Amino acid sequence: MSTAPILAAGDQFILPELMEAAIHARVGEDQPVRRLSLPWPSVPFGPVAEVREAAGDEDGLIESLEGVEIAVTHLAPFTRRVFEEAPGLRLVVVSRGGPVNVNLAAAAEHGVTVCYAPGRNANAVAEFTIGLIIATCRNLVASRTAVTDGSWHGKYFDHGHSGMEIGGSRVGLVGYSAVGRLVGRLLSAFGATVSAYDPYVTDYSDGVHKVDTLDELLAGSQILSLHQRLTPQTRNMIGAAELAKLPEGAIVINTARGGVLDYEALYEALNSGHLAGAGLDVFDTEPVPKGSRLLDLPQVVATPHIAGCSRQVADTAARICAAEVERFLSGKPPANPASP
Numbered sequence: 001m002s003t004a005p006i007l008a009a010g011d012q013f014i015l016p017e018l019m020e021a022a023i024h025a026r027v028g029e030d031q032p033v034r035r036l037s038l039p040w041p042s043v044p045f046g047p048v049a050e051v052r053e054a055a056g057d058e059d060g061l062i063e064s065l066e067g068v069e070i071a072v073t074h075l076a077p078f079t080r081r082v083f084e085e086a087p088g089l090r091l092v093v094v095s096r097g098g099p100v101n102v103n104l105a106a107a108a109e110h111g112v113t114v115c116y117a118p119g120r121n122a123n124a125v126a127e128f129t130i131g132l133i134i135a136t137c138r139n140l141v142a143s144r145t146a147v148t149d150g151s152w153h154g155k156y157f158d159h160g161h162s163g164m165e166i167g168g169s170r171v172g173l174v175g176y177s178a179v180g181r182l183v184g185r186l187l188s189a190f191g192a193t194v195s196a197y198d199p200y201v202t203d204y205s206d207g208v209h210k211v212d213t214l215d216e217l218l219a220g221s222q223i224l225s226l227h228q229r230l231t232p233q234t235r236n237m238i239g240a241a242e243l244a245k246l247p248e249g250a251i252v253i254n255t256a257r258g259g260v261l262d263y264e265a266l267y268e269a270l271n272s273g274h275l276a277g278a279g280l281d282v283f284d285t286e287p288v289p290k291g292s293r294l295l296d297l298p299q300v301v302a303t304p305h306i307a308g309c310s311r312q313v314a315d316t317a318a319r320i321c322a323a324e325v326e327r328f329l330s331g332k333p334p335a336n337p338a339s340p
Contacts, residue, residue: 002031002329004088007064009036009073011055014095014314019072022322027329036064040075044287045101048077054101058082065089070328072321073101078114080106093324095317097121097178097308098229099338113328114338117320119178121308126182128307129225129255130166130190132279136251136301137223138163145298164222164251164276167191172221174214174238175228175256176201183225184208195220198228218245223253230257240265243275251277255307258284267294275299281307 006023010016016035023033040055048054054077061076065086071078072093083089083106092114094102099116107114135141139156146153155161169192173180176198184194185206195209197217204210211217214237218224224246228234239262243252252275254261263284269275277299286305288295295302324334 002069004067004069005032005034006325007034007036007068007071007073009038009056009061009064009071009076011038011040011074012042013040013309014074014317018314018318019095019321022318023072023325025319026322026326034064034068036061036076038075045075048101049079049081051077051079051101051103062086070325072325074317075101078102078107083107083110083112091115091325091328093117093321094338095120095321102338104338113334115321115324115334115336116338117317118336120317120320121310121313122178122182124310124313125179125255125307126186128281129179129183129227129253130186132253132255132281132301132303132307133166133187133223133225133251136253136277136279136299137166141301142298164249166223169193169222170220171195171223171225172197172211172217173208174198174217174224174226174260176204176208177227177229179255180227181205181208183227192223214242215245218242219247222247222250224250225253226256226260228256228260230259235259236262238262240268243269246275248274249276251275251279253279255281258282258286263294267297270294270297270299277301281305 008016008019010019016037020033038056045053045055055075058077058079058081061082062085069088070091074095078092080103089112092112094116096116097118099114102114104114143156167190171187171192171194173184173196176196187194188207195211195217197211197214237260243265279301281303282305294300327334
């Protein structure tokens with residue numbers, strides 16, 4: 001146990017009290033914990049100073065870090081200024097699959113270890129991806145709208161509008177890490193033929209076929225599902241040229257990050273009829289601007305970046321973070337370090 005308080009900077013999803021309870025379960029009820037509640041998701045996250053996808057502000061975080069050596073957070077903005085003004089800080093644990101709200105270089109310069117929670121929401125995202133595929137392939141949203149509008153569309157029995165089953169279809173996964181693996185396993189259980197492209201992975205399992213080039217994956221995919229991280233190398237990785245290589249009538253699913261897909265090119269491919277549909281949980285601009293012409297297309301199923309949202313995810317993330325706190329206090333190396 002540390003006599004210094006641990007900061008639990010949670011929000012309305014991963015609650016500060018969840019973090020506190022997980023910490024107490026690992027290191028004892030006597031450990032002092034200071035709570036900070038951030039306004040996400042009531043207030044959308046965004047860039048704060050030089051970090052992105054953060055919630056709250058530097059001033060409030062700096063004030064809460066007075067006398068703190070360990071901070072656990074979901075979205076608090078750990079910027080260079082924060083590290084400069086919190087000299088006692090030694091550990092930051094981020095309850096996310098990637099600590100994009102932390103300036104890792106500044107953390108290293110100030111001797112602060114940063115950990116994160118890889119795989120915390122992999123199952124939630126994988127299950128959601130399957131749901132999005134089914135909704136897109138089988139006209140669930142458009143037909144529900146028709147019913148509520150008082151229509152009973154016979155057109156969904158028309159051969160051209162009747163949708164596509166997962167079983168027997170060819171599915172391509174871009175990215176084969178934690179989420180991609182689970183999606184591949186679930187799709188294989190449906191009876192799909194699943195292939196994946198990931199230049200950083202060599203071990204493929206559950207009957208998923210490895211392909212060596214993105215072009216090969218695209219050419220053979222009736223359903224394309226994106227699971228790659230957003231990096232300078234993957235930004236707009238799927239653009240007009242790539243979409244054109246998909247078979248006519250294919251659908252595109254994105255539960256990764258909006259930046260990996262060119263949404264203007266996607267609109268053109270959908271509007272022209274080359275693609276049959278798209279299921280999108282992430283967008284290049286979030287929230288999606290009003291009047292988005294992409295959302296006017298009836299073959300688009302859109303959700304507000306909620307694939308990784310479940311109660312189990314919040315609980316799991318808090319437990320992963322608490323385990324890192326225990327390791328740090330016990331003098332053990334971190335299980336999931338992000339520091340350079």
